Amino acid sequence: xxxxxxxxxxxxxxxxxxxxxxxxxxxxxxxxxxxxxxxxxxxxxxxxxxxxxxxxxxxxxxxxxxxxxxxxxxxxxxxxxxxxxxxxxxxxxxxxxxxxxxxxxxxxxxxxxxxxxxxxxxxxxxxxxxxxxxxxxxxxxxxxxxxxxxxxxxxxxxxxxxxxxxxxxxxxxxxxxxxxxxxxxxxxxxxxxxxxxxxxxxxxxxxxxxxxxxxxxxxxxxxxxxxxxxxxxxxxxxxxxxxxxxxxxxxxxxxxxxxxxxxxxxxxxxxxxxxxxxxxxxxxxxxxxxxxxxxxx
Numbered sequence: 001x002x003x004x005x006x007x008x009x010x011x012x013x014x015x016x017x018x019x020x021x022x023x024x025x026x027x028x029x030x031x032x033x034x035x036x037x038x039x040x041x042x043x044x045x046x047x048x049x050x051x052x053x054x055x056x057x058x059x060x061x062x063x064x065x066x067x068x069x070x071x072x073x074x075x076x077x078x079x080x081x082x083x084x085x086x087x088x089x090x091x092x093x094x095x096x097x098x099x100x101x102x103x104x105x106x107x108x109x110x111x112x113x114x115x116x117x118x119x120x121x122x123x124x125x126x127x128x129x130x131x132x133x134x135x136x137x138x139x140x141x142x143x144x145x146x147x148x149x150x151x152x153x154x155x156x157x158x159x160x161x162x163x164x165x166x167x168x169x170x171x172x173x174x175x176x177x178x179x180x181x182x183x184x185x186x187x188x189x190x191x192x193x194x195x196x197x198x199x200x201x202x203x204x205x206x207x208x209x210x211x212x213x214x215x216x217x218x219x220x221x222x223x224x225x226x227x228x229x230x231x232x233x234x235x236x237x238x239x240x241x242x243x244x245x246x247x248x249x250x251x252x253x254x255x256x257x258x259x260x261x262x263x264x265x266x267x268x269x270x271x272x273x274x275x276x277x278x279x280x281x282x283x284x285x286x287x288x289x290x291x292x293x294x295x296x297x
Contacts, residue, residue, distance in 0.1 A: 032284075033280045033281070033283050033284035033287070034280075034281060034284030034285065034288060035284075036277075036280050036284075037276075037277045037278065037279070037280030037281030037282075037283070037284055038277075038281055038284075039277075040273060040274075040276065040277030040280070041274070041277040041278060041281060044094055044098065044270075044273070044274045044277060045098060047091060047094050048091075048094040048095045048098050051091045051092045051094065051095060054091050055085075055087070055088035055091045055092060056075075056076070056085060056087060056088055057085045057088050058088070059084065059085065059088040059089040059091075059092045059244045060084065060242065060244070061084060061085070062082045062083055062084060063079070063082075063083030063084070064082065064083050065083065066079050066083035067079060067080075067081055067082065067083045068080070068081060068256065068260050068263070069083075070260075070262060071262055075087065077090060077262060077266045078260070078262045078263065080249070080252050080253060080263055081252060081253070081256070081263075082252075086249065086262070086263060086266055086267075087266070088244075089244040089249055089267075090244075090246070090249065090266050090267050090270055092244040093244045093245045093246045093248070093249060093267060093270070094246075094270065094274070096156060096229070096239060096243060096244070096245040096246075097226045097229060097230070097245065097246055097271065097274060098226075098274070099156065099160075100156065100159055100160055100163065100225055100226060100229040101222040101223070101225045101226040101229075101274075101278070102222060103160045103164075104160055104163045104164050104167060104221060104222065104225035105218045105219070105221045105222040105225065106218075107160070107164045108164045108167035108168050108170075108171055108221055109171055109214055109217070109218045109221070111164070111168050111171070111172075112167070112168045112169070112170070112171025112172040112174075112175060113171060113172075113175050113207075113210065113214060115129055115133070115168070115171075115172040115175075115176075116171065116172040116173070116174065116175025116176040116178075116179060116210075117175060117179055117202050117206060117207065117210070119172065119176045119179075120175065120176040120177070120178070120179025120180050120182075120183065120206075121179050121183055121198065121201075121202055121206060122198070126176075129172070130172075130173070130176070133168075133169040133172050133173060134169075136165070136166070136168070136169045137169045137170070137173075141163075141166035141167070141224075141228065142166075142228060142231060144162075144165065144166050145162045145163055145165075145166050145228055145232060145237075146232065146235075146237050148161070148162035148165060149162050149232060149237045149238065150237065154237070154238060154239060154240045155239065155240065156239055156243065159229055159232060159238050159239060162232075163225050163228050163229065166228075167221050167224070167225065170217070170221070171214070171217060171221070174213060174214070174217055175210050175213075175214065178209070178210045178213055179206055179210065182205075182206050182209055182210075183206070187205060188201060188205050188206070191204075191205055212289040213289075215285055215289070216282055216285050216286045216289065219278050219279070219281050219282030219285060220278075220279070220282050222278050223275045223278040223279050223282070226271065226274060226275055226278070227271075227275060229245070229247060230245070230246050230247035230250070230271055231247065232247065233245045233246070233247025233248045233251060234247040234248075234250055234251045234254075235251070236251065246267040246268070246270060246271045247267075249263070249264075249266075249267040250263075250264045250267050250268055
């Protein structure tokens with residue numbers, strides 16, 4: 001009678017799962033701000049994506065007989081001056097803030113990086129590009145955004161464009177500073193001496209080394225863009241009133257703040273949590289990507 005034995009699993013396969021869990025636990029212990037910020041931001045993104053299913057009623061439905069009702073089982077966050085459900089409007093408002101924040105961060109990062117790379121590496125273009133950036137930075141960002149919105153019609157696209165213009169100089173100056181230090185490195189000088197073309201040097205040797213600083217800056221731009229969009233909408237220079245946004249909701253309830261604070265409180269709370277999540281993520285990325293901080297951890 002023959003007996004068959006199953007082969008025992010190899011040692012690497014047995015240890016793979018515990019090692020993976022150990023890496024995850026180590027990452028959470030070393031970078032709690034990334035985990036906290038990323039978790040909160042993920043929740044807000046899910047809220048925005050699932051707004052049609054999470055919202056209880058149409059956010060634009062007007063019910064004059066239900067004006068300024070306090071929070072209840074039917075209207076969780078209460079109703080505004082036109083009887084619209086604040087909960088549904090707040091949920092849908094997450095879409096506007098996140099779209100504006102992510103779009104501004106992406107567009108300003110791309111444009112600012114291009115200008116910073118050219119300005120930092122091509123010496124004869126440094127002065128004209130930086131003088132234009134200094135001129136834009138001389139104007140307070142919110143005033144420049146208001147001025148640009150005054151020349152256009154209120155829409156999400158125009159809000160993104162106006163805020164992007166105010167954020168490009170910050171990215172350009174940051175990338176320029178990084179490039180000025182990188183272009184003196186031996187490997188860059190060796191590439192120049194070997195006859196490598198300037199675009200190829202920038203693409204292969206300079207750009208990859210700017211991504212760490214750029215990713216951190218992009219998170220701060222995203223948070224600033226969401227706040228700026230709320231300010232523009234609050235003063236009537238941002239998205240039109242027909243589009244639910246946190247700034248619009250707060251603007252509609254400011255006259256009743258003392259007697260009906262819930263109209264302003266809930267969208268303000270969602271905005272604060274979202275901005276906090278993005279800032280936590282940015283702080284965590286800064287610490288994780290900084291070699292000096294990595295050595296301390």
